[in-house]
Amino acid sequence: MIGAAALAIVVLSVAIYVFGRSRAISSAKGSLKNLHSRPSYHGLFCALWTFLVGIVLILVLGVLSRQYIESELGGRLDGYVAESQLPDDGLAALEGVGNLDDAIAALEGVPADEATLAFTRAEIERFRDIRGGSARFETTNLQAQLEDIQRRLIIGDSIAIAEGRVPSRIDRLRLNLAQEFREQEQLRQYAIGGLALAAALLTALITFFRVSLPFRARNRSERLIRFTLFICAAVAIFTTLGIVLSLIGETLIFFDKMDWRVSDFFFGTNWSPLSNQREGFISPEDIGWLPLLAGTFMITFIAMLVAVPIGLMAAIYLSDYASPRVRAFAKPMLEILAGIPTVVYGFFAAIFVAPLIRDLGQSIGLDVSSQSALAAGIVMGIMIIPFISSLSDDVINAVPQSLRDGSYGLGATKAETIRTVILPAALPGIISAVILGVSRAVGETMIVVMAAGQGPNLTWNPLETVTTVTVQIVMLIIGDTEAELSAGPAFTLGFALFVVTLTLNFIALRIVRKYRELYD
Amino acid sequence: MSDQVETTTPVASGGGADPNAAVKMVGKGVNVYYGDAHAIKDVSIDILDKTVTAFIGPSGCGKSTFLRCLNRMNDTIDVARITGTIELDGQNIYDKNIDPVQLRARVGMVFQKPNPFPKSIYDNVAYGPRIHGLVANKADLDVIVESSLRRAAMWDEVKDRLDQPGTGLSGGQQQRLCIARAIATAPEVLLMDEPASALDPIATAKIEELIDELRENYSIVIVTHSMQQAARVSQKTAFFHLGILVEYDDTSKIFTNPTDQRTQDYITGRFG
Amino acid sequence: MVDMKALSDYHTSDAAKKFMRKRHRSEARFKAIGVIAILLALGALVSLAWTIGSNAVRALYEYDVTVDISFPQDAFDRSTAVKDFERPLIEQGILSEDSIIRREFRNQTRIAIEKTFLAQFDGVPEDRRGNVLELLSRGSVDTLSDAVLEGTYGPGDVVQDFPALLSDDAQLYYKGGFGSVDFVDTAGTLDLVDKGDGRVDLLAAANDFSEPFALVKEALLDQALIVERDARRQAAAVGTMQGILEDAGLSEEERTEAEDALNRFVREEERLTNLATSLRQRANSPGGREELSEDSPSVLVFVNGGTIKIDEFNGANQLTGSVLRPLSAMAQAPAGEWRIGMLEGSESSRRIKDQDVVWLEELKEKGLVISKPNWPFLLEGDSREAELAGVWGGIVGSFWTMIVTFAIAFPIGVMAAIYLEEFAQKNSFTDFIEVNINNLAAIPSIIFGLFGLLLLLSGFKVPFFGGEIEIGGWAKEFRSAAFVGGIVLALMTLPTIIIAARASVRAVPPSIRDAALGLGASKVQTVFHHVLPLAMPGIMTGTIIGMAQALGETAPLLMVGMVGFFADVSTGVADPTTVMPALVYFWSDYPEKLFELKTSLAIVVLLLFLIAMNTLAIILRKRFERRW
Ligand SMILES: Nc1ncnc2c1ncn2[C@@H]1O[C@H](COP(=O)(O)OP(=O)(O)O)[C@@H](O)[C@H]1O
Numbered sequence A: 001m002i003g004a005a006a007l008a009i010v011v012l013s014v015a016i017y018v019f020g021r022s023r024a025i026s027s028a029k030g031s032l033k034n035l036h037s038r039p040s041y042h043g044l045f046c047a048l049w050t051f052l053v054g055i056v057l058i059l060v061l062g063v064l065s066r067q068y069i070e071s072e073l074g075g076r077l078d079g080y081v082a083e084s085q086l087p088d089d090g091l092a093a094l095e096g097v098g099n100l101d102d103a104i105a106a107l108e109g110v111p112a113d114e115a116t117l118a119f120t121r122a123e124i125e126r127f128r129d130i131r132g133g134s135a136r137f138e139t140t141n142l143q144a145q146l147e148d149i150q151r152r153l154i155i156g157d158s159i160a161i162a163e164g165r166v167p168s169r170i171d172r173l174r175l176n177l178a179q180e181f182r183e184q185e186q187l188r189q190y191a192i193g194g195l196a197l198a199a200a201l202l203t204a205l206i207t208f209f210r211v212s213l214p215f216r217a218r219n220r221s222e223r224l225i226r227f228t229l230f231i232c233a234a235v236a237i238f239t240t241l242g243i244v245l246s247l248i249g250e251t252l253i254f255f256d257k258m259d260w261r262v263s264d265f266f267f268g269t270n271w272s273p274l275s276n277q278r279e280g281f282i283s284p285e286d287i288g289w290l291p292l293l294a295g296t297f298m299i300t301f302i303a304m305l306v307a308v309p310i311g312l313m314a315a316i317y318l319s320d321y322a323s324p325r326v327r328a329f330a331k332p333m334l335e336i337l338a339g340i341p342t343v344v345y346g347f348f349a350a351i352f353v354a355p356l357i358r359d360l361g362q363s364i365g366l367d368v369s370s371q372s373a374l375a376a377g378i379v380m381g382i383m384i385i386p387f388i389s390s391l392s393d394d395v396i397n398a399v400p401q402s403l404r405d406g407s408y409g410l411g412a413t414k415a416e417t418i419r420t421v422i423l424p425a426a427l428p429g430i431i432s433a434v435i436l437g438v439s440r441a442v443g444e445t446m447i448v449v450m451a452a453g454q455g456p457n458l459t460w461n462p463l464e465t466v467t468t469v470t471v472q473i474v475m476l477i478i479g480d481t482e483a484e485l486s487a488g489p490a491f492t493l494g495f496a497l498f499v500v501t502l503t504l505n506f507i508a509l510r511i512v513r514k515y516r517e518l519y520d
Numbered sequence B: 001m002s003d004q005v006e007t008t009t010p011v012a013s014g015g016g017a018d019p020n021a022a023v024k025m026v027g028k029g030v031n032v033y034y035g036d037a038h039a040i041k042d043v044s045i046d047i048l049d050k051t052v053t054a055f056i057g058p059s060g061c062g063k064s065t066f067l068r069c070l071n072r073m074n075d076t077i078d079v080a081r082i083t084g085t086i087e088l089d090g091q092n093i094y095d096k097n098i099d100p101v102q103l104r105a106r107v108g109m110v111f112q113k114p115n116p117f118p119k120s121i122y123d124n125v126a127y128g129p130r131i132h133g134l135v136a137n138k139a140d141l142d143v144i145v146e147s148s149l150r151r152a153a154m155w156d157e158v159k160d161r162l163d164q165p166g167t168g169l170s171g172g173q174q175q176r177l178c179i180a181r182a183i184a185t186a187p188e189v190l191l192m193d194e195p196a197s198a199l200d201p202i203a204t205a206k207i208e209e210l211i212d213e214l215r216e217n218y219s220i221v222i223v224t225h226s227m228q229q230a231a232r233v234s235q236k237t238a239f240f241h242l243g244i245l246v247e248y249d250d251t252s253k254i255f256t257n258p259t260d261q262r263t264q265d266y267i268t269g270r271f272g
Numbered sequence C: 001m002v003d004m005k006a007l008s009d010y011h012t013s014d015a016a017k018k019f020m021r022k023r024h025r026s027e028a029r030f031k032a033i034g035v036i037a038i039l040l041a042l043g044a045l046v047s048l049a050w051t052i053g054s055n056a057v058r059a060l061y062e063y064d065v066t067v068d069i070s071f072p073q074d075a076f077d078r079s080t081a082v083k084d085f086e087r088p089l090i091e092q093g094i095l096s097e098d099s100i101i102r103r104e105f106r107n108q109t110r111i112a113i114e115k116t117f118l119a120q121f122d123g124v125p126e127d128r129r130g131n132v133l134e135l136l137s138r139g140s141v142d143t144l145s146d147a148v149l150e151g152t153y154g155p156g157d158v159v160q161d162f163p164a165l166l167s168d169d170a171q172l173y174y175k176g177g178f179g180s181v182d183f184v185d186t187a188g189t190l191d192l193v194d195k196g197d198g199r200v201d202l203l204a205a206a207n208d209f210s211e212p213f214a215l216v217k218e219a220l221l222d223q224a225l226i227v228e229r230d231a232r233r234q235a236a237a238v239g240t241m242q243g244i245l246e247d248a249g250l251s252e253e254e255r256t257e258a259e260d261a262l263n264r265f266v267r268e269e270e271r272l273t274n275l276a277t278s279l280r281q282r283a284n285s286p287g288g289r290e291e292l293s294e295d296s297p298s299v300l301v302f303v304n305g306g307t308i309k310i311d312e313f314n315g316a317n318q319l320t321g322s323v324l325r326p327l328s329a330m331a332q333a334p335a336g337e338w339r340i341g342m343l344e345g346s347e348s349s350r351r352i353k354d355q356d357v358v359w360l361e362e363l364k365e366k367g368l369v370i371s372k373p374n375w376p377f378l379l380e381g382d383s384r385e386a387e388l389a390g391v392w393g394g395i396v397g398s399f400w401t402m403i404v405t406f407a408i409a410f411p412i413g414v415m416a417a418i419y420l421e422e423f424a425q426k427n428s429f430t431d432f433i434e435v436n437i438n439n440l441a442a443i444p445s446i447i448f449g450l451f452g453l454l455l456l457l458s459g460f461k462v463p464f465f466g467g468e469i470e471i472g473g474w475a476k477e478f479r480s481a482a483f484v485g486g487i488v489l490a491l492m493t494l495p496t497i498i499i500a501a502r503a504s505v506r507a508v509p510p511s512i513r514d515a516a517l518g519l520g521a522s523k524v525q526t527v528f529h530h531v532l533p534l535a536m537p538g539i540m541t542g543t544i545i546g547m548a549q550a551l552g553e554t555a556p557l558l559m560v561g562m563v564g565f566f567a568d569v570s571t572g573v574a575d576p577t578t579v580m581p582a583l584v585y586f587w588s589d590y591p592e593k594l595f596e597l598k599t600s601l602a603i604v605v606l607l608l609f610l611i612a613m614n615t616l617a618i619i620l621r622k623r624f625e626r627r628w
């Protein structure tokens, strides 16, 4: 229905374009010169307004009303619980079970009413088919869990039935809910479609009657187009604003819950925000982010140790030494390195580099964790090499040829020229490249998620496992914990990360700007 | 040394070369190619010691290219290829056992655009002596820096701010700094590619005066666009056209009685 | 003044020549460092490509066992499918008859396949049937039972040459993932004595077992190394404990406790040292009795059509073993008619045990195993069984996500670029927009993910006209869907597109604008009729590059729930789905080795898409690039 309404609005826009245009032509009475704007602009003016009003209304109403129905439907299920009563012996058998696969196995051989057992098994199996067999099966509050499982299934099924997809099961309850959903949904769609279409029609009429000889349709419609363009440009602002607001908002709410013990976050050395998740709260003693910060910077440091010398020397070699053929080969290779998704680097770290380093360490008698900071750092360094080398290449090439000539003309070798003239001249640019590289490394997620550890560990030893800010954000969000509990620390970490990277970026840009002034 | 502007420069005061001057550099059948482009065509020339030689000719005729052959600066250009021989004191500088890096210490170069390094004035001048290991200690280095700056007629201007960046000087000062920098390496030949083209008349005059002074010790080759300049500072003049050395003679001869019609046309301003 | 002539002479002096040599050496060093840097970078690329490539190649093929499967006459009877206790549940609508029948038929199909499979072997003891069946994948049951439900096969039918997929471990064995059996030919006869209970004594006439015996001894050395390392650690612990005991400030109680611990540590150290010594002794002395454990290499004897696993050496020529595949006779085997097979890796280090190896070798020997291209990998959705998992779901999910990303980022990006380049006045507000665009480009992708998450999470309420309004939550129904993922990636890609589009709009020469404006066109007309078409190739190039980045992005999608198990292939932007890079991440977490191979192949597929996109961008640039 909404699709139909949108289509109708498009058709209406086209139609009003034609009508507006012909009205303009007829009002000109044969001499188009009398019109302030050419007829097609009158048409365009009508069509643009009609289209914008209709589409914007559909979008806004669509978002608002769906939210309303969802909560309505959820409320309908509050009464639904009784059916999933598990026998007590069944509950006992499931106590201490880790995941859904085990839960199903544990039901085997429970001496209980066969029908109830079959039912329970069917429910858990269905849930397993959705979540995966290794999904966690909470050992506390089994009954509520099962009910929750069922409730989610039922809502999903109902909507599936209503939308004509295949549900995991059809029963009376689901059919009723689906029926209800369908009715509400239909009502909603008719309402939205109707409203939007009516508004578009009204706009069409209003604009149509504005068509007249002196009407400045061209200026008006161009102004509208400019405004649309402006809004698009401002999306960048909206996005930044959205990100900043959402991060700040959640952070403030979180600190509020933590009684504003902000220093516990900044200076605390104990990070285990979910240690009280059973009880459903987070203790301010558990939110010290220093171990994460230390881990992040250790991995970043190792990455820079790899990336800066290699990237810089590669850039120098390619720009000043390599023959065109070598350059034509090596540069695209480095670009390939830059184009590889980070998840691939993460995989590479996990299956190749980390075991390699562990084995190397063992062969010389060192204890190396299989998720050592070293492995993650090295691979992250490899990822950043092309970044450093291409930025350095730019700044090295930006050093004017006349300086090189001056140095060669005095009888300096290439190495002397590079070391004593080019590098000092390019230094600000290189520093800003390194800072940008650091900002990248700090915000990089997949490599550390796949290759670094999860245990917050305050250590200087790069052979041990450490965790990072991004890893913890990921773990908090994709873990099984309720979002209500885990969102707070995750968004707070996100905000901190945002501030750090933005600051680094800002510094780098300042340096670059200063440096540009030097040569332009 | 005087900073006064020389106002009355007679045409062709450079006159002719000292007939006793020794031959410093000799080019024999030099050809230069940039890829497929033939930039210098079979040029042979003798460059005299303690003499200023001017290269003139319309733009793109190969003056700079030939100048850069004299200290093998063309080696730094990937596409450049050179045939023929150029001798310095009788030795072919394109010989395999000649080190271009060392050669450039003996044949110094000053460029069209002043290109001081983004370092202090002192470090700019000390750059050459340092890399070549010309001096053993700081005191000697100080002496060389001072004497080079004096020779370049700018010691008095900068002696109080030797630690300030060379890039902060005015255009004329920068170019004289570059000359001082080139002198400090103690070359035997000094190549100058339009050293005054980016400068105002006052600065130009100073540079010309400087060139005249330096002639006592060096063989100087200067590329210039300005006929007046060539006439003022040089004793020998070479006229290049489309990569060919059209005429090479005493400056006075070239400017008063050229043999070739093309030279005649050029110096009377018929093309160029 | 300095004597310049003297200084000049220095340049041709020997001292200068010597100094020059030093300078050239330093030059060569510097250059070498550059070469090393390039080689290191290329080396990283090569080892990455090699790691991924060598794994991916091994996932290109899969192994089936071809068998004829016959269904019994009384199979697939709908009337007996539903059990009595299930009837009331059906009536209540809790279970459906359909699903019960489906389960029942599937069961019967499974039994038929399993029966047939078991019949392929020379003899499998009752208690090991389960182990044999673990060599089969669940997947072939699904394929066949679907065919049964569709009525293609019925009771009493025979399915000719049915390709039953092997389990992931079995596949991996054939791919060489557990090493392969090294065969040694024999020079002497072998006598066999049945000891009953599946145990056999073997007596070799020649020194045929010397090589395997040496291998076993070598393994002892390896074990000794490990034990020695443990002993060293133990010694370190003893040292620490002694250090603690020297501390005078210990209470009596603590002291006794520490002394206790010290004693225990010392005893353990002694035990380990002794063990290591004895291991070394056994390894270095020739002959002797050697019992093979789980940690020893495996020695198999293929004789008289059967297979014996060696359990014990009594010297090099006299052995005891257990039968893993029945022998046709316990007779003496003539020289050359029997073989010895060795597996270097110990049994405890493999998921495929010696018995499995024997079975799999038996299947291969009987010519039942075929390998075929792994097309299902491309055509199937995800599965929790490594041998069944495919990337189609990820490809389709990525496709829909990219559609959403493009639909949002392209028009907005282009219009924003046009505004900034053509219409915006240079003022602080446009500066602010610029700064924002640059900053957006530098924000870590995971933060965009958090922003996307907020669209899914309700609960973030802010006061609004006296009441409260929920920010977030409005996209809840699209959790894990391409729709939300696409929005997040679009916001991320926007800066790339805007920057590229601005550059190409700027590159259109002013003369074209002037010409159009001079003919009386308005600014808007000029831009849309003349500038934009000319800038389009450049814009498209930038867009494709931005989309390629988005295609490889994982972290933000992690936040909006697109990493996980999605059995169904999505059919539109609203369905929950995963995407290619998310699939890579999700699979890489599985412990199964076959998943590791498949992850590599999935990466190759992803990279192929990226290469295709980037090639397209390069072609576009080359073909349409205009220098004004
Ligand atoms: N680096 C270079 N690569 C290719 N061609 C060049 C290069 N430098 C100069 N040329 C060409 O060689 C010719 C001579 O140039 P140049 O010696 O600079 O002339 P002049 O200094 O007399 O103006 C010109 O045609 C110019 O285009």
Ligand SMILES: [Mg+2]
Residues within 6 Å of the ligand: B063, B064, B065
């Ligand atoms: Mg020139």
